[in-house]
Amino acid sequence: MNLKDLGSGESKLETTISYLLIIGVALSLALEIAGIAIFYKSHGNLDILLQDKAMFIQGRDFFSFLYQLFARGPMQNTGIFLMTLGVAALILTPFVRVIVSAMYFAWKRDARYTLITAFVLVATTVSLALH
């Protein structure tokens, strides 16, 4: 049995998406675990802080949130910064997957699926930009 003969007939795309998801998930996990470790070192416990405003992340929309995150950098608390980066990596993973899919179908000159993935990409981008 060859995996290339299975699936939806888009073996290259499936392999690319699979690696993309593994990288996104692994990066997110690593950042969040590192962030929690530093958080523990600075706070001395692993309590969930429901009232602490410093623990809440916010942005005008997803893209400005990303911009502010990288523009500001780890100014005050590296643990919080890494956890935020981890969440951002997690949220970005499916979005990047759609970008890659649209590019793949355009490269393959598959008009039907280029249009379908482009529609999904535009709709997602607009919903992320308009919060």
Added chain:
Amino acid sequence: MLNIVSLSLISVLIGFLGSLTGLGGASILIPILVLLGVPVKEAIAAGMVSIIATSSGSAASYVRDRITNVRIAMYLEMFTITGAIVGATITSVIAPQYLYFFFAAFLLTSFIGLRRLTESSGAAPVNQDNVSRWLNLKGSYFDEAKKRVIEYRATNALWGGLGMIVAGLAAGMLGIGAGAFKVTVQENILKLPPKVSSTTSNFIIGMTALAATSVYLFSGLLNLTLVAPIAIGTTIGAVIGGRVLNRLNDKSLRFLFFAIVVYLIVQMLYKGVTSI
């Protein structure tokens, strides 16, 4: 006392169940968080992140193993995202109690063809309609439980698209991933095998949750001490689920799915009755 470690461990189970059933797991996680004293809106916001983690964590395995059908997923995403955007827009003009009853009724359609779905046979051969054929909505995967390649063809592409709009509406209006609706549409309308439905639903729900997460980000409801351990736990659970699913037989998978759907129907009816 709930802390980051215990929340991570609870989330492992949520991610595991979510990845096996294609439901995401937020509908199980959110009541647990509320029960533990987390404000409901923050619990829903954290639930959205758990859906993305479950989706990406399990899809990595399912796509690699060619169980998820990426063509079908991308075709259906077009409808579910449209439904989610429309749902989020009109949610303020429709009384929520009617929504709960409507979606509970929709979930009841999961039980249509229950006998066929719980039988352990391979995917039934389906005559494709013209649109499904034009979109090339077909595929195959190796079923480890059956030790053979299962070939399948989707049908009723347009009706499936309409069904996914309803699933998207549920996601947008109720702030859920609506995985149960997506699995139901794929099995009952598109006639996909249970494992393809679960894994393709898992792939799609990440996109639905993505748009919702942006709303909660704007509202400032994402608490890092909740979201980070939930993301870690659900990702690990989903990765484990991704390795287990293909070894389970369809019957076990369906019973697990229906058990959770019954729980969701009861939950929606309860919310509907108590909100009148």
